[in-house]
């Protein structure tokens with residue numbers, strides 16, 4: 097499976113760098129070509145000579161070396177690969193990657209690449225657990241960087257135990273193989289984390305009454321199923337619906353918009369968010385603690401307050417915005433204009449817009465006619481079963497993730 101695959105291995109300066117020699121050997125055995133970029137610090141741990149001999153290629157480490165005319169240049173280097181593997185991914189290099197800092201060849205290549213990147217972190221457990229590293233890793237995950245490890249165990253420093261050991265060469269190899277398998281076997285979202293919302297929300301009036309809408313959850317559930325079939329790790333946050341849990345999907349059932357928001361935030365970081373729920377825009381300002389009775393006070397008067405906008409919260413999240421944020425727009429008029437306005441207002445990458453006027457039968461029905469409204473244009477899809485809309489959406493999501 098790795099035959100003829102081009103791996104660009106970036107070795108940063110950590111004690112785990114020695115494991116890369118074994119990784120290179122295993123990759124070469126399987127027919128992959130391996131080019132290696134080493135940071136200056138990496139050379140303190142393994143020699144370019146050993147790396148060059150095993151990879152059967154020259155080793156790159158100096159940015160300015162590559163600018164001369166007969167060299168290939170860091171842009172080409174970063175793109176003439178099928179996959180970039182960063183091992184060990186040190187705290188320092190992850191911090192640079194998360195912030196777009198490029199002050200050496202390795203970090204320049206990582207910023208210039210348009211190819212998938214797999215990182216194998218390795219560092220002291222306290223560094224791994226530090227809030228700064230947590231932030232950087234979350235940021236990178238949201239940017240689409242995949243991770244393998246780290247493992248938990250004894251560290252190189254005596255007496256230190258915890259999470260931070262780099263994955264073993266065979267584990268990294270398995271992650272590399274899984275990446276190519278996913279790309280080649282109709283599981284384009286393997287390793288991707290996706291959060292989906294579905295169904296209506298119920299906003300209580302008193303202990304026995306609530307405000308709801310006609311959403312059945314069918315489209316969101318079909319989508320969660322199709323995403324899982326494409327290999328994604330899916331968290332489905334659903335309002336009250338009468339649908340069974342889709343296979344291989346983590347389902348969190350909630351009632352209110354506020355509960356839905358909390359569950360969605362708890363499912364971040366994610367690579368993709370698809371907000372298909374018909375969230376109630378308002379809730380009753382003060383829920384009665386006892387059942388409201390007929391009689392003395394005449395007909396009850398309800399005051400409303402606006403619910404949090406879950407899509408906008410995720411789409412405009414300062415640190416954990418998924419790389420791809422997809423919204424839905426349920427409209428009964430001016431479909432495209434209203435969907436376009438939501439695109440900007442809510443920070444979505446595209447909106448799946450549908451006409452939910454009663455005569456369409458879409459809300460609660462098994463079929464859907466949608467228009468995909470993106471900044472670069474509007475695409476009309478034919479009338480399809482909701483399952484097929486889901487499969488087409490998964491293909492679109494995979495394409496947009498690249």
Ligand code: CTP
Nearest residue numbers: 371372373375403404405406407423424425426
């Ligand atoms: N949405 C959300 N949280 C809300 C309201 C809406 O996450 N409180 C999401 C929906 O899941 C959907 C998108 O926002 O992906 C658009 O929902 P829609 O009901 O069409 O739009 P609204 O924002 O409610 O605007 P309006 O009711 O004015 O059309």
